[in-house]
Amino acid sequence: MLTAQKTGSTIANAFRRNVAIIAHVDHGKTTLVDALLHQSGIFRANERVAERAMDNTDLERERGITILAKNTAVHYQDVLINIVDTPGHADFGGEVERTLAMVDGVLLLVDASEGPLPQTRFVLRKALERRLTPILVINKIDRPDARVQEVLNEVYDLFIDLDAAEEQLDFPVLYTSARAGTSSTSMDVPGEDLRPLFDAIIESVPPPKGDPEAPLQMLVANLDSSDYLGRIAIGRIFNGKIKIGDNVAVCKLDRRVHETKVTKLFAFEGLKRIDITEAAAGDIVCLAGIEDVTIGETIADIEFRVPMPVIAVDEPTVSMIFGVSTSPMSGRDGQYVTSRQIKDRLDRELLGNVSIRVEPTDTPEQMKVLGRGELQLSILIEMMRREGFELQVSRPDIVTKEVNGKIVEPVEELVIDVAEEFQGVVIAQVGTRRGTMTKMVNNGSGRVRLDFRIPARGLIGFRGQFLTETKGTGIMNHLFAGWEPWHGAIASRATGALVADREGVATAFAIWNLQERGEIFIDPAQPVYEGMIIGENARSADMDVNITKEKKQTNMRASSADEAVRLIPPRKLGLEQAIEWINDDELVEVTPHNIRIRKRVLAANQRPKRQAE
Ligand SMILES: Nc1nc2c(ncn2[C@@H]2O[C@H](COP(=O)(O)OP(=O)(O)OP(=O)(O)O)[C@@H](O)[C@H]2O)c(=O)[nH]1
Ligand SMILES: [Mg+2]
Helix, strand or coil: CCCHHHHHCCECCCCEEEEEEEECCCCCHHHHHHHHHHHCCCCCCCCCCCCCCCCCCHHHHHHCCCCCCEEEEEEECCEEEEEEECCCCHHHHHHHHHHHHHCCEEEEEEECCCCCCHHHHHHHHHHHHCCCEEEEEEECCCCCCCCHHHHHHHHHHHHHHCCCCHHHHCCCEEEEECCCCEEECCCCCCCCCCHHHHHHHHHHCCCCECCCCCCCEEEEEEEEEECCCEEEEEEEEEECEEECCCEEEEECCCCCEEEEECCEEEEEECCEEEECCEEECCCEEEEECCCCCCCCCEEEECCCCCCCCCCCCCCCCEEEEEECCCCCCCCCCCCECCHHHHHHHHHHHHHHCCCCEEEECCCCCEEEEEECCHHHHHHHHHHHHHCCECEEECCCEECCEEECCEEEEEEEEEEEEEEHHHHHHHHHHHHHCCCEEEEEEECCCCEEEEEEEEEHHHHCCHHHHHHHHCCCCCEEEEEEEEEEECCCCCCCCCCCEEEECCCEECCHHHHHHHCCCEEECCCCCCEECCCEEEEEECCCCCEEECCCCCCCCCCCCCCHHHHCCCCCCCCCCCHHHHHHHCCCCEEEEECCCCEEEEECCCCHHHCCCCCCC
16 A cells, blocks of 8 residues: 555656745735736736735625635746635634645745734744745835845744744745735845746745655645535645546545545636646645535545545634524514524535634524634624624633633733834733733834733723724734633723613614713614614613603794704724624624624613623
């Protein structure tokens, strides 16, 4: 029998390179892929291609971030380079982890001004653990505040800090402006195009290993689906060949084995997928028509059914309860409202989303959904509402574990960059959330960089507060740093809620009367129900209010000045803000067209009251 060791050292295909692009959020990965696509001649001269073409889902385009890892491939000279673009936001780290199972090298992008940030560390650590060959790409060298030499030194420090092996430290360095589409191996030579980067990929990234003559082993690292093809498995062939018409064995994670036939095979080519009839070790391909396959499974030779090692990803750290909406307005907006429908949707999500878990609760009406962060979970909720779902969700909670009889909780490394004037307030804020400062650097530019360790719990709802305090100018990033014994209670929101005490329609008059008491979240004429939260009380207690009150009719004709009630524009909470805002006794009601906030117990006379402190 052939073993992986025996075949591991052979070059599968000298004309292939498989690389992933990894970096902290916004350091320019997707922009670099655009430039690589353009310069490899994938597009016709007159073809119009969207900016950040790989960010092709609605949510990605709206938010300007990458959420899902995606494949593309370009030709350079005689070589086909498979490139995987990955998300940089920490919540989508699971996407990066599984992507790395497909490639032999990585382009580590680092912003020439920001330098390495928490997610740079995370992705580099994962790449080094897998012994992938790195190429350092210092990007955005066109930035006026670029500090290239310093950033280069910081990256070396990071490699050493991560215990990189000797040969891993010997990486090529490219200086690029992804936006301008230029690269150079030296800061003294202005770049003209991306040829130096392409050359570095061909020269430094090893061609894929494996044996095309050995029995087939293809590791599924990603899933996609299409209306007419059904489920599409994307993966790397490590050994052997695959052909249309072949009978293959799908080695499942639970050790079962299914037999199936290969009916549709594709390779990547720019933004498209092209039909192919066969592929071999070293190739990254898509296989359609296998309904029952998930990430981490191996498609193997029908006789030689040996799976590849499983893809390990980090554990989730945050959970939320997704439940059937119990709002009196439930079902007005959405097509899918039942627990069955919500459960089916979550089951589907689990197939393609390796870092999400779903656990049952003591009632079928509610499911506990676990993920890497609030953003990851809120993106899932946002996708569901766009698909026509209605549901209610709880405040995010932190996943804890018991180790040697002690409760431990996830702790994050928090890196903050703010103007000096906000330093005091930020340190105080983080302090009340049980963060401790580990480092402070003031490089004399008027901004300071503060490093903290903080329980992940303390970060829930922090971003909004932080942005308000720093007038939107602060930058914060955080990364899972480990498990520590429970840090003790952290105070939640200090303010109470203004709660509608009856069903009806909000009036301008009632809003006008109440707006002195706090901040109103709704517009006049908006329907409300008993227990729905219509604003934030300036005080710490909840207050039941009649937001439907009409002005008393008087015999006297109102003067026109009186009529024009002056309303402060409401503070409308988006999904993420609402999730950050709520307390444990509150829920966010999500429908395709509305985000409402409510008390968990709607009836005022049954609700435990939050008292003034
Ligand atoms: N000045 C300058 N800006 C750049 C350069 N490359 C990218 N950008 C800008 O940086 C921003 C982020 O670029 P993206 O390509 O979306 O970054 P990303 O790394 O893919 O981001 P995520 O996928 O969300 O992690 C965009 O506004 C780009 O236009 C560059 O070389 N110079
Ligand atoms: Mg991107």
